[in-house]
Amino acid sequence: MKHSRTIHLGPRARRAIRFVAGFVNPLVLLIAGRRWMPIVGILHHRGRRSGRTYASPLGMRPAPGGFVIPLTFSEHAAWYQNVLAAGHAVVTYGGRDHEVRGPEVVDFAAAAPxxxxxxxxxxxxxxxxxxxxxxxASEEESMSIEKSRRxxxxxxxxxxxxxxxxxxxxAIVNVALPSIQHALKFNATDLEWVVNAYAIxxxxxLLLGGRTxxxxxxLRMFVIGTLxxxxxxxxGGLAxxxxxxxxxxxxxxxxxAIVAPTALxxxxxxxAEGxxxxxxxxxxxxxxxGGGALGLLLGGVITNxxxxxxxxxxxxxxGLVLAFVAPRVLVASRGTxxxxxxxxxxxxxxxxxLLVYGLSRASVHGWSDSxxxxxxxxxxxxLTVFVAVEAISRQPLMPLTVFSNRNRTGAYAxxxxxxxxxxxxxxxxxxxxQNVLGLTPLQAGFAFLPTALxxxxxAGLTSRLIARTGPRVPMTAGALMAAIGLFWLSSITDHAEYAASVLGPLVVLAVGxxxxxxxxxxxxxxxxxxxxSGLVSAVLNVGRQLGGSIGIAVMGTIATSVSKDQLAGVRITHETVNHALTAGFSAGFQLGGLIAVAGFVAAIVAVRRPRPAIVMEEVEARVA
Structure with a gap:
């Protein structure tokens, strides 16, 4: 290999070029674009030593198994000598840190592709x-390095x-609906779309957002979704x-729909697991x-x-702060x-x-609406067509094997x-x-504070105990507590007091x-x-979101039906209306308790009890 055409410069010349390039490069980038950047900037490496981490050196390109970088100062470059001496380094490329090893000098023919x-x-x-x-390094090793740096x-x-x-x-807009209706002249039929448009x-x-x-x-999709x-x-605020x-x-x-699954x-x-x-x-x-309950509280405070x-x-x-900070503190995984x-x-x-819309409509117009x-x-x-398509697709959006794990399927249910x-x-x-006990929206918001707490x-108790007990115990115990809280809540009356009849059931339900x-x-x-991981997170969120729509629809329908039956053939007074409403709400809470019992049964039947990790480590240590 001939070295006569390779540029060799002394330390002073290199410093002078870097100094000039620091001013010229941004100007060239602004005027001509990055396409012609190497003409002026190829002599200026931004990969100067900072610990063992280098920024993306100018001209670095990904290649099979790693990266290639033009040796602008030949083998005499200080940064190359640093990498060569250590045998490895960390370079930042595409917003991620990559550990690189085995530096070797190659000729133009090997690097050109x-x-x-x-x-x-x-x-x-x-x-x-x-x-x-x-x-x-491998994907797992690079992610491990990046985790240690964040x-x-x-x-x-x-x-x-x-x-x-x-x-x-x-939930935050729920308590503000009357104010929104008055300000933007919503009619009663269209007002529900303020809530439904977001939910639908x-x-x-969600599933599409998780897969993307x-x-x-x-990380890329998380930032896009946040923006x-x-x-x-x-x-919406300017509407x-x-x-x-x-x-x-x-x-x-x-x-x-993009943020929720990518966040998990x-x-x-x-x-790491542990x-x-x-x-x-x-x-x-x-x-x-607890976000739903907190949303009602904040909605009341802000609106008031x-x-x-x-x-x-x-x-x-x-959102703007999150989009700015996220790339700097979160681990960026490569897309598959x-x-x-x-x-x-x-x-x-x-x-x-369509399913979410139908359920949302059923809660207002009833199940008999055409x-x-x-x-x-x-x-x-x-959705049936979707399952059929996924069964024959080579690269399915949701591989049906995601439901092959019995524990995971039980968790979804x-x-x-x-x-x-x-x-x-x-x-x-x-x-x-609000309608029976007469609380203001702000008071009603504060009434849900014990739910969040x-x-x-x-959640804090479970995160500490799950390593010892496994997930089956808190899943079943939590579902059972939720059912108990809902059945207890169904004992409300139209003359009840919050502290005596509502607070206790809320706490039991919330802990569960x-x-x-x-x-x-x-x-x-x-x-x-x-x-x-994006897919399984999306399926979990889909279950919670669809479950929420189902719960509002069926529990709301039962409550409305019972209240109408209670008012049939009686004189309409304030007392009879409150009594009928309370009976409907009580029936709805009873149905919610039955739904929680169904979840409890699903957890008992589907979720197996894995060996607790800590106990097994102790056993293995004793055997050894």
Whole structure:
């Protein structure tokens, strides 16, 4: 190999070139674009030593098994000598840290395939004939390195705030509906779409949102989803018409459908299985289960002291901060190679959307409404088509093998049941507190505060004990406590007091839900391939979201039917109306208790009791 054409410069010349390039490169980038950047900047490496980590050196390109970099100062380059002496280094490329090893100098012919044609021409013109080839560590090793460099506390904070932002918006607008109706001149029929537009987009696109995270990178999709949600929040806060607000709520739902499954997947990427992940799941699950109750509280406070628009505006600074901080604290996994199953995506998105819409409509118009029945039938038919498509697809959106794990299937069933019981309870109890007990929206919001605290307590307890007991114990115990709380709540009367008749059942129910949410999340993501964590997270969220729609629909329908029967043939007075409403709410809570019992049975039957990890470690240590 001839070295006469290779550029050799002394230390002073290199420093001078770097100094000039520091001013020239941004100007060239601004005027000519990155395409011609190497012409001026090829002599300037940004990969200067910083510990053992290098920024993306200018001109570095991925190659099979690693990276190639032009040796602009030949083998005399200081950074190359550093890598050569250590035998390895960490380079940042594409927003991720990669450990590279085995540096070796290769000629132009070996390195050329990694570079586009215009860069190869520039290398020839400048006279660069030597390149450094670095072998990259495996995906698992690179992620392990990146995990060690990121703060787990900050990562959990970002994931938790994102999840809170998403779940809050399911319920936060409920207490503001009267103000929204007055401000934007909603009619009574269209007002429900302020809630339904978000729920339908969220529930209908969850599976697709989770799969895009697996294919295109979970961190990338997390940031995109956060920005879409933020844009929808800003548009909703600025909305001047009912149509604009509904469209903004749809945009929020689209963003939430991406954020929710990718957030849980990122949690699995960031925390290895063990106590750290269990604690993180405790925080995540407490937010997921308690977010609805907290949303009612915050909605009441914001509406009472500010404006309904701030219910949406408050998401804007939070979302922007999350989008900025997330790439700096979360582990960025690579997307898996594959294509998006478009027929399956279309079928499941349309089917889930129609199903959620039909359930939402049933809670208002009843189950005998022809449009409701047609919508539900079409949704179920499309979901059946989706299953058939997935069974024959080479790269399915949702491989049916995800249900082959018995424990995971039981967790999905329990999530569906508890999602129904929780959402139905929040819906009916809000009406009971305001319409029967006469609480203001703000007072009703504070009445749900024990629910959030109980969920946090149950989740924290479960995250500490699950390593010893396994997930089956908290799953079954939590479902049973939820059922007890709902049956206890069904004993309410129209003259009841909150402290005596509502507080106790709420605490029991909340502690049980905290246990269920942690244990089902634990089972869902345990032992899952990184390439499928977005999918299993999405299925879990789909169960909770669809369960919520089912719970509101069926429990609301039962409550309405019983109340109408109670009022038939009696004189309408304030007392008789309150008595009839209370009877309906009581029947709805009883149905919620039965749904929780069904979840308890599913957990008992489907979930096997694995060997507790800590106990087995002790046994193995004694045997050894």
């Amino acid at each position: 990694a570079f586009p044609r215009y860069e190869r021409l520039q290398f020839r013109a400048i006279g660069i004939t030597q390149f450094l080839r670095l072998t990259a 703060s787990p506390g900050l990562a959990l904070g970002v994931i938790g705030v994102a999840q809170l932002m998403v779940v809050l918006d399911v 987009a969220f529930g209908g696109l 995270g697996d294919l295109f990178g979970r 879409v949600f933020t844009a929808g929040s800003l548009a 001047l018409t009912s149509t604009a607000l509904i469209a903004a709520r749809v945009a929020q739902g689209v963003g939430a 997947s990122l949690l699995a990427d960031t925390f 106590p750290a992940r269990n604690r993180a799941l405790g925080v995540y699950s407490a937010i997921s289960a 002291y500010f404006s309904w628009r701030w219910i949406l505006f408050v998401n804007v600074p939070v 190679r594959g294509r998006l199953d478009l027929p399956g995506a279309a079928a499941v998105t349309a089917g889930a959307t 449009t409701t029945l047609l919508t539900l039938g079409a949704g179920l038919a499309l 329990l999530s569906l049941a508890t999602g129904a019981a929780l959402s139905g309870m929040l819906f009916l109890l809000t009406l009971y507190l 109980g969920v946090i307590g149950g 839900l905290g246990q269920v949410f942690v244990s089902t999340s634990f089972v869902a993501i345990s032992g899952v391939k990184p390439s499928e």
